[in-house]
Amino acid sequence: MTTITWNISQLDCIPKLNGTDYVATAHWQCTGVDGEHSASVYATCSFPVVESDGGEFIPYSALTLEQVLGWAWASGVDKTATEAAVEGQIEAQKNPPIVSPPLPWSV
Numbered sequence: 285m286t287t288i289t290w291n292i293s294q295l296d297c298i299p300k301l302n303g304t305d306y307v308a309t310a311h312w313q314c315t316g317v318d319g320e321h322s323a324s325v326y327a328t329c330s331f332p333v334v335e336s337d338g339g340e341f342i343p344y345s346a347l348t349l350e351q352v353l354g355w356a357w358a359s360g361v362d363k364t365a366t367e368a369a370v371e372g373q374i375e376a377q378k379n380p381p382i383v384s385p386p387l388p389w390s391v
Contacts, residue, residue, distance in 0.1 A: 286318040286374055288367050292352050293326075297344065298333065305344040307331060310352050312361065316370035323373030325366050329356040 296309040308331060315324040342351065357363050 286316045286371050288370065289315045289317075290349075290353055290363075291315070292349055292356075295344075295347075295352065304341050306333065306341070307344070307347070307352065307355075308333070310356055312353070312356055314366045314370055316367070316374055318374050318378075321374045321377045323370050323377070325369055327361070329359055329361050331355060331359060 291313050292310050293313060294311040295307050296311075297305040298308050299305055309328050310331070311326070311328050313324055313326045316322065
């Protein structure tokens with residue numbers, strides 16, 4: 285069984301937009317581990333600058349991993365397809381679709 289983990293490794297911000305650092309880009313990674321096999325997908329996700337509409341911005345220091353991942357998934361990162369791609373990489377490690385056996389004349 286594959287254990288999937290999502291992580292944000294970096295946030296790129298516009299400094300002090302609307303009084304707080306505004307997250308413009310998140311660098312994310314989805315990693316899967318199944319026994320001795322592991323695989324991952326890494327990418328970035330950009331967020332549009334939204335002018336304040338009277339709502340409150342979350343201060344950068346108060347952000348959580350779950351919030352930023354939620355933003356990434358809501359803005360187009362396909363969670364299901366990404367996890368399936370990681371599981372596909374692991375399956376290909378377990379059952380390689382192409383192998384390179386020794387040359388028959390060199391054995």
